Amino acid sequence: MAETTPSNGKLVIKLVGIVIGMFGFGFALVPLYDVFCEVTGINGKTRDTASSYEAVIVDESRLVTVEFITRTNTGMPWEFGTETRRVKVHPGEVAQVDFYAKNPTIRNIIGQAVPSVSPGEAATYLNKTECFCFNNQPLAAGEEVIMPMIFYVDPQLPKDITFFTLQYTFYDVTEAAATTVAMNRIGE
Amino acid sequence: MSTVAEHSHDDHDHHHHAPSGIKRWLYTTNHKDIGTLYLWFAFIMFLTGGAMAMVIRAELFQPGLQIVDPNFFNQMTTVHGLIMVFGAVMPAFTGLANWLVPMMIGAPDMALPRMNNWSFWILPFAFLILLSSLFLEGGGPNFGWTFYAPLSTTYSNDSTALFVFSVHIMGISSIMGAINVIVTIFNMRAPGMNWMKMPLFVWTWLITAFLLIAVMPVLAGVVTMLLTDKFFGTSFFDAAGGGDPVLFQHVFWFFGHPEVYIMILPAFGIISQIVPTFSRKPLFGYASMVYATASIALLSFVVWAHHMFTTGMPVATELFFMFATMLISVPTGVKVFNWVATMWRGSITFEIPMMFAIAFIVLFTLGGFSGLMLAITPVDFQYHDTYFVVAHFHYVLVTGAIFSIMAAVYYWLPKWTGKMFDITLAKWHFWCSLISVNLLFFPMHFVGLAGMPRRIPDYALQFADFNKWISIGGFAFGLSQLIFLALLIKACKKEGEPVSDRVWEGAEGLEWEQLPSPAPYHTFETPPVVK
Numbered sequence: 001m002a003e004t005t006p007s008n009g010k011l012v013i014k015l016v017g018i019v020i021g022m023f024g025f026g027f028a029l030v031p032l033y034d035v036f037c038e039v040t041g042i043n044g045k046t047r048d049t050a051s052s053y054e055a056v057i058v059d060e061s062r063l064v065t066v067e068f069i070t071r072t073n074t075g076m077p078w079e080f081g082t083e084t085r086r087v088k089v090h091p092g093e094v095a096q097v098d099f100y101a102k103n104p105t106i107r108n109i110i111g112q113a114v115p116s117v118s119p120g121e122a123a124t125y126l127n128k129t130e131c132f133c134f135n136n137q138p139l140a141a142g143e144e145v146i147m148p149m150i151f152y153v154d155p156q157l158p159k160d161i162t163f164f165t166l167q168y169t170f171y172d173v174t175e176a177a178a179t180t181v182a183m184n185r186i187g188e
Numbered sequence: 189m190s191t192v193a194e195h196s197h198d199d200h201d202h203h204h205h206a207p208s209g210i211k212r213w214l215y216t217t218n219h220k221d222i223g224t225l226y227l228w229f230a231f232i233m234f235l236t237g238g239a240m241a242m243v244i245r246a247e248l249f250q251p252g253l254q255i256v257d258p259n260f261f262n263q264m265t266t267v268h269g270l271i272m273v274f275g276a277v278m279p280a281f282t283g284l285a286n287w288l289v290p291m292m293i294g295a296p297d298m299a300l301p302r303m304n305n306w307s308f309w310i311l312p313f314a315f316l317i318l319l320s321s322l323f324l325e326g327g328g329p330n331f332g333w334t335f336y337a338p339l340s341t342t343y344s345n346d347s348t349a350l351f352v353f354s355v356h357i358m359g360i361s362s363i364m365g366a367i368n369v370i371v372t373i374f375n376m377r378a379p380g381m382n383w384m385k386m387p388l389f390v391w392t393w394l395i396t397a398f399l400l401i402a403v404m405p406v407l408a409g410v411v412t413m414l415l416t417d418k419f420f421g422t423s424f425f426d427a428a429g430g431g432d433p434v435l436f437q438h439v440f441w442f443f444g445h446p447e448v449y450i451m452i453l454p455a456f457g458i459i460s461q462i463v464p465t466f467s468r469k470p471l472f473g474y475a476s477m478v479y480a481t482a483s484i485a486l487l488s489f490v491v492w493a494h495h496m497f498t499t500g501m502p503v504a505t506e507l508f509f510m511f512a513t514m515l516i517s518v519p520t521g522v523k524v525f526n527w528v529a530t531m532w533r534g535s536i537t538f539e540i541p542m543m544f545a546i547a548f549i550v551l552f553t554l555g556g557f558s559g560l561m562l563a564i565t566p567v568d569f570q571y572h573d574t575y576f577v578v579a580h581f582h583y584v585l586v587t588g589a590i591f592s593i594m595a596a597v598y599y600w601l602p603k604w605t606g607k608m609f610d611i612t613l614a615k616w617h618f619w620c621s622l623i624s625v626n627l628l629f630f631p632m633h634f635v636g637l638a639g640m641p642r643r644i645p646d647y648a649l650q651f652a653d654f655n656k657w658i659s660i661g662g663f664a665f666g667l668s669q670l671i672f673l674a675l676l677i678k679a680c681k682k683e684g685e686p687v688s689d690r691v692w693e694g695a696e697g698l699e700w701e702q703l704p705s706p707a708p709y710h711t712f713e714t715p716p717v718v719k
Contacts, residue, residue: 176421
């Protein structure tokens with residue numbers, strides 16, 4: 001022992017380094033997961049910014065059915081839906097679907113729609129040029145609104161996907177968005 | 189050698205006035221004292237968590253709601269899980285490491301004795317905080333020990349903050365304990381005790397300690413995210429704010445899967461010590477045991493999503509996690525075959541530790557097989573969240589981890605106290621536990637396959653008969669542990685026949701060959717020479 005007394009201190013510092021590193025890694029998993037999902041689409045999230053529609057070649061050889069599901073989260077009192085249950089589009093073809101929302105309560109509520117595509121693989125091929133889900137949606141008491149959503153399916157969509165579902169869930173984010181709502185109004 | 193150790197130990201006692209009474213235990217930095225504290229704490233937590241299991245089984249004795257309300261039932265399943273994982277199994281293994289690692293590698297104490305004292309003494313406070321939350325208005329945590337978001341964020345009550353802090357403290361305690369084990373094993377081995385001469389218990393604990401420092405910080409991170417999501421308006425797991433509740437499951441199971449190996453690798457080490465002793469043969473395939481342990485530890489980082497097969501992952505991902513999970517059965521199989529090969533043509537005697545060890549090998553393997561069934565993605569959709577899962581993880585944790593801890597206590601107890609424990613009581617404890625534990629957990633496979641969901645206080649009528657037998661098995665297993673308690677109290681009073689230094693005829697290793705029984709308070713102040 002005495003001839004080669006290894007330093008406990010140095011080893012402890014290294015091990016504490018691992019501990020701190022792994023604590024950081026736990027948090028690093030959050031952006032890593034987002035990047036991973038964006039690439040693979042495993043959690044069915046679509047892009048949260050508008051895509052541009054430029055030089056897209058329409059693939060008229062096949063049709064893709066897109067189904068729409070609308071729901072509101074627990075405790076969200078809005079009426080939210082669409083007349084269009086499903087559309088058939090050629091990949092690359094632009095389509096518009098109108099959604100409606102109504103705030104039947106006597107208070108102002110800010111909602112946020114969160115999209116989810118199933119199967120998740122299709123999420124990365126769904127391009128939206130206009131969507132109410134990009135921003136939160138303030139509705140005054142009793143207010144009603146028609147919200148257009150314009151999209152096209154990327155012609156690169158794998159051939160085996162002929163049908164996918166796009167679900168929108170409206171969340172009540174009044175409290176969280178209280179600070180940013182004013183800015184949104186000004187923006188409009 | 190032992191006479192030198194004995195002599196210096198006597199010297200030491202004469203002019204060192206250790207504090208007595210409660211202060212001895214509060215201020216102690218001695219690895220044996222701290223080991224004892226850990227083990228008793230783990231046993232008290234085992235009985236506490238067990239009492240909660242009794243509440244669960246009493247409620248499930250017959251269909252309908254009769255004893256507790258569903259919210260309290262959920263608190264019981266949650267806190268039972270948390271206490272058994274973090275309060276019973278993990279501290280028991282840390283206690284065994286404290287007692288045994290220095291004696292096995294010829295070190296006088298753990299490398300960081302003051303930190304050792306801290307890592308134990310913060311633990312009772314962690315559990316005091318957790319248990320006290322049960323008495324608050326609205327009750328304690330009720331979202332399952334896996335605390336999935338949004339159950340633990342949107343739908344939980346304010347006592348969640350106490351849950352988070354207690355998990356933080358448990359994590360800090362485990363991390364300090366793990367650092368201590370690593371530094372001790374790296375720096376304090378006796379001359380000649382090279383890596384491939386280390387007893388397997390030391391090897392498995394070294395690898396476990398690395399798993400601990402790798403994943404306990406991730407657990408600390410995920411509970412911190414939960415805390416800020418719930419109380420400070422962040423949206424890590426809240427879809428409305430751009431987060432994702434499935435992310436919670438990924439981060440949690442990135443910790444959670446290595447965690448289950450943290451609870452079983454030291455058990456593998458214990459069994460690898462006991463089986464050769466009572467087979468009177470050296471362990472078959474020592475090197476392959478070391479490599480198998482290391483490969484299990486590495487693989488444990490790439491299988492976490494097999495807990496999440498039903499979350500809607502792409503087929504390729506499901507296949508990857510399915511095959512990676514099945515791959516783990518290869519090194520685990522190596523271990524089981526090595527234990528069996530060690531017993532093959534050995535002169536086996538069936539002392540109590542060996543009986544527990546053999547029960548471990550058979551029943552842990554059974555739990556491993558149901559694990560393999562769960563790993564098959566398509567059928568997991570049927571088994572997910574049913575009692576089949578409950579049966580699986582209780583076979584690997586109760587008849588696996590806990591039986592190995594009991595085997596270890598029976599194996600080393602005579603070395604610790606210098607007296608043989610009450611063998612009649614021990615036999616009663618073994619047979620009552622063995623029979624009742626199977627009555628308790630085996631029928632869970634059947635009700636699970638038939639579709640009984642876990643964590644629900646009521647069930648469909650067709651499960652009534654099985655549940656009655658399961659509950660009877662549960663009460664019997666709980667009562668059997670009181671025999672163990674009686675035996676331990678007798679052992680601590682130093683009742684029983686004095687034992688020889690070697691204790692067991694076939695025992696090998698520094699603690700049996702070079703130390704007297706009972707092991708003196710200070711050992712190996714002069715390092716032994718390992719041939």
